[in-house]
Amino acid sequence: MAGSQQLAHEAVAGFAKGELYDQYRPSYPPEAVQTFLEALNVAGVDNNEKVILDLGAGTGKFTELLAAREENFKVIAVEPHGGMRQELAKKALPGVTIKDGLASSIPLQDGSIDAVVAAQSFHWFADLDSLKEIHRVLKPDGTLGMIWNVEDYNQCRDHKSTTTWESKLQDMVWAQPYDKPRFRHGKWRDVFEDQVKSTPFSILSSADPLFTLPLGEQEFKWTVRLKREEIWKRFRTLGQIAVLEGEKLDEVKTRFELFISNEEEEETGEGAIPLHGVTFLAWTSKVPDYVPPP
Numbered sequence: 001m002a003g004s005q006q007l008a009h010e011a012v013a014g015f016a017k018g019e020l021y022d023q024y025r026p027s028y029p030p031e032a033v034q035t036f037l038e039a040l041n042v043a044g045v046d047n048n049e050k051v052i053l054d055l056g057a058g059t060g061k062f063t064e065l066l067a068a069r070e071e072n073f074k075v076i077a078v079e080p081h082g083g084m085r086q087e088l089a090k091k092a093l094p095g096v097t098i099k100d101g102l103a104s105s106i107p108l109q110d111g112s113i114d115a116v117v118a119a120q121s122f123h124w125f126a127d128l129d130s131l132k133e134i135h136r137v138l139k140p141d142g143t144l145g146m147i148w149n150v151e152d153y154n155q156c157r158d159h160k161s162t163t164t165w166e167s168k169l170q171d172m173v174w175a176q177p178y179d180k181p182r183f184r185h186g187k188w189r190d191v192f193e194d195q196v197k198s199t200p201f202s203i204l205s206s207a208d209p210l211f212t213l214p215l216g217e218q219e220f221k222w223t224v225r226l227k228r229e230e231i232w233k234r235f236r237t238l239g240q241i242a243v244l245e246g247e248k249l250d251e252v253k254t255r256f257e258l259f260i261s262n263e264e265e266e267e268t269g270e271g272a273i274p275l276h277g278v279t280f281l282a283w284t285s286k287v288p289d290y291v292p293p294p
Helices: 009-014 018-024 030-039 063-067 082-090 128-137 164-175 187-198 228-235 246-262
Strands: 051-055 074-078 096-099 113-119 138-151 216-227 272-285
Touching: 030 138, 030 216, 030 272, 051 063, 063 074, 063 096, 082 096, 113 128, 128 138, 128 187, 164 246, 216 228, 228 246, 228 272
Parallel strands: 051 074, 051 113, 074 096, 113 138
Antiparallel strands: 138 272, 216 272
């Protein structure tokens, strides 16, 4: 979860327990992953190994999917949070190199990467410094992809949640004081508009873009069944909830239990409750540097 100049204090505190984050954060639906990699032009087996940068790799929820693919990707996972890197390293994923680094200072050579993926992380470093760095490390035909798992309770403010209890949790999430960037705020999109306002790249234009617009976008709806305590532990990994302690945390958990217990029971015989959400994909291609004719 890289920050532009430094790792945000909230990220350090919120993701200090990398093991819990890895255990309770979900993976990504196979259909969404396949569509995502096709959009990034790296899906499909060929004789040329593709080099993929997993930027803000965290504990490797997406890294392990890349490592398991039949394409035999060479994956470089860059993550500034020590606890998360430790959890990722424990997995000993084949073909994966792990590096400490920020999105604004990527420890890789120019033009060395076929595709950059940011899984559950781009909102942390959606600024021009990071976008320039991503542009720098990509090959001329390189691509950038962003993917998020978004539960109903972590959605944009105007999203209509599937159930009453998820809607109440969504309201509670938005009511928590937390000014750090999140997917649900939608501000991560701004950098792609800003790039054409303040990024001079060629003698032909004072503001050539770094990446193509409009962004490609697609989402995949999903439902999972979890026990109440599992839903709480998953909810607890949200940044603004993860940093709570003591009475504030107890108050949030009390309200959580009230919301979910007042809901019309949809539990199965195993005590599982449907949890709803989407996997959201966005992608774009690098605009190569202008090279003047000889």
